[in-house]
Amino acid sequence: MDDTRQKQEDGKIDGLLEPAVASRSPTDAGKKGYPAFGLSTKLLLLTLLFVMLCEILIFVPSISKFRSDWLVRKLELAEVAALIYTNASDDLKDKAIERELLARLNVQTLGLRNKGERRLLAMVDMPGTIMRDDNVQTMSPLEQIAAAFDTLLFGKGRTIRVVGQTKDNQGLVEMVLEETGLRADMIRFSINILLLSLVISVVTAGMVYLSLRALLVRPILGLLDNMARFTSNPEDTRSVIRPSQRRDEIGMIELQLGEMEAILAKTLHKQKRLADLGLAVSKINHDLRNIIASAQLFSDRLAMLDDPTVQRVVPKLMGTLDRAVDYSQAVMSYGKAQEAPPDKRLLKLFQLGEEMRDLLDLSESSRLTYSNHIPQDLEVYADPGQLFRVLMNLCRNSVDVMQASKEEAVICRLDLYAHIENDNTIIEISDTGPGVPEMARANLFRPFQGSLRQGGTGLGLAIAEEIVRAHGGSIRLLDRSPGAHFEIRLPRS
Template identity: 85%
Template sequence: MDDRAQNYKGSEANGLLVGSAKGQSAGNGKEKGYPSFGLSTKLLLLTIVFVMLSEILIFVPSISKFRADWITRKLELAEVAALIYTNASDDLKDKAIEQELLNRLNVQTLGLRNHGERRLLAMVDMPGKIMRDDNIQSMGPPELIAAAFDTLLFGKGRTIRVVAQTKDNQGMVEMVFDETGLRGDMIRFSINILLLSLVISMMTAGLVYLSLRALLVRPILGLLDNMARFTSNPEDTNAVIKPSERRDEIGMIEMQLGEMEGILANTLHKQRRLADLGLAVSKINHDLRNIIASAQLFSDRLSILDDPTVQRVVPKLMGTLDRAVDYSRAVMSYGKAQEAPPDKRLLNLHQLGEEMRDLLDLSETSRLTFSNHIPKDLEVYADPSQLFRVLMNLCRNSVDVMQGRKEEAVICRLDLFARIENDKTIIEVSDTGPGVPEVARAHLFRPFQGSVRKGGTGLGLAIAAEIVRAHGGAIRLLDRSPGAHFEISLPRE
């Protein structure tokens, strides 16, 4: 195992294996290294085992062939000796010559069969009891394999008889011999095969091990190290893996891991910014509510004045302050990822649009015109405060965008429409502004991502979408130009 695997310990390893690097490492103080019985060791052992299995499959037919060849060579020598002996003169055929013949062939009896007649050429004084008969030429592969293992297991001290047809096919040569010598040669052959197999296995395993380690194990260890470094500081973009130029599966994993780590690093960076922003908003919101409370006290004092203009303006001012308090509270509730359940009532939608006109405070010198096209008798079943917030967010976005236009000839108009369609109330907010940028459309109703104007946070559209969904409705951006056109669909009941 290389140095990288040996030294792969400490908080980084804890972070990857446990999933919480800093907490776990600091908590238990233990160091975890790369496992000693790792992938490299498993690959080496599996390669040796598989090569040995293949060698066993080769050994089975090899040992049976060795036995058959050994007996065949012995039969050929016996046939030659038998022919020479039968053609020799009678004065050469004595007991001493027969014994010498049997000793040279290492058999107990030697005989020939011609035309059904068996002729015994030589025999020892006390031959052993024949325990097995083999006709090598008539045995198939399964029989040869079975005979080979039978010899290995039971051949010690056993006497067998073997017959085979002569070269001229005129008869059969027969011999009886002790199987101990054959068994010893087969055992030596098996040992040689085993040693050779071990050498081949080790060489093959070593080559396969080195190849797989270079192709798989080392890249995987590199991925492991990268994940450990990234886990220790996931917001560090320098810890994101740099994919190699490999075009195989490892290269694909590196590319996918790099993309995932990049997305995660950017997401965590955004989340940290959002957390900081949330803390700042909470602080601002706290102070803002105190300021609004002071403004409410001053408005209460104004309400006791008899001036007609004051009496006309003060109720609207107080309503505006009340909504400001509600908005301040809504910001905090949004931080808790929840809105209050809508308190639905039957509303006059045209009147709600007129209130919108007053709060937008469009002066007579303003180039922007507001038109309320909602029928005066159109009613909708919704929460008054929440629906007002939805329309105010949409209208305020349009006003802010169009008021920034400097060209005198550009028409700046904001229109409210509404209609009944089947069992739904359709509300449309349209303007003649520049429209929604293409880059903002993909995340239009997501907080801090779908702002339609420069410097915006996108919270207005996110809150509007959440409120509409709480009413069982839907909000969408219509694919229409020029300008931006938002459609709100609310159920009638």
């Protein structure tokens, strides 16, 4: 029945795990069908966007300067033409020459202002209505930018008046012209700027794209491929990434990823060994329970004999077998990562210490001395079976370590102490052995890692610590010498 129940529980766990594993298939992660709109494409588009934004910021002052320079050149030509026309003889100043002058300058009127006097040199028959006035020398940069975009948007067919200083700063040149020609030149300039910006953007984006792909994207894809290979077989140390010689952030990521994968592979290898060990323990435990059950039957038959020696030994044998059954069940409980809740009773702690003496196999020829210093009237509130297991594990460890020494002169002594301190019962187990090695102290109460002797599993201390915590107490190794000294602190209620 236990085997059937265990298989059912395993099946439920497998059923819960399968969807999660299927959703993260390593083969799917390892496929090279990377997204079309990936990091490389985003970098390319962002580079194009940012370069175009920069070109727009450059275009705004450029187009305003183009308009201002265009008007200044027009004013300079108008000034030269005005001076020539003014100094010409009267027979050259006729309507035909005036119209030719205006046509060559492409203006509607041309005039000079000097010392408050305005002199109109030439004018077409029907000039347009003036829509705005510009003085190119007095306009601020913001006014020039606003005027440039005003011309681009509304300059077609519009007439404006433009005024500028003469070269000698003695007067002003004034002209009235239609903005259509200016607007056409500004549009051509804008188109040229746009084409140049596109070329610069494409070239810059291509260079940035290739550089970033070589420096970032390709190494990142390599990291992704490595993680996919490692995920498919994390126990294979050959799939651990080999860091390159890069000294930048990518090199740091490779180094950290390599260390993480190496630790994970080692941990998984260790966990697999522990899982195999747990399976072996479960199998041994299953058969051991059957053997113990047979031994209990034989002990029951021995109890029927009238031999005094048999009658004295059989109760202890039966008690030992009962504890063996409990220990066997406890191994299965530990494999399920949980202990049964403690069934606390008031116990005579001295009596538990005396039972230790019978089970530690301390014959008269043994060099080990066992002393029970627990007061006979001291009571403790705990689960009798679980507390016995804690004491048995600690005492058995001490006995095994001390009996490993073959030197006759070495003192081997195991002492049990107990006293009341505030609301706690303090139990101390002390020996005169070699003590706990420094390497074992860090993992003292961790299963399969905190063994005190070579070949041990460290389960005894781990089980003891779990039981004491379940009682609301604590267990620790005291910093004393010589030997090992453990303190168990249990609440009195």
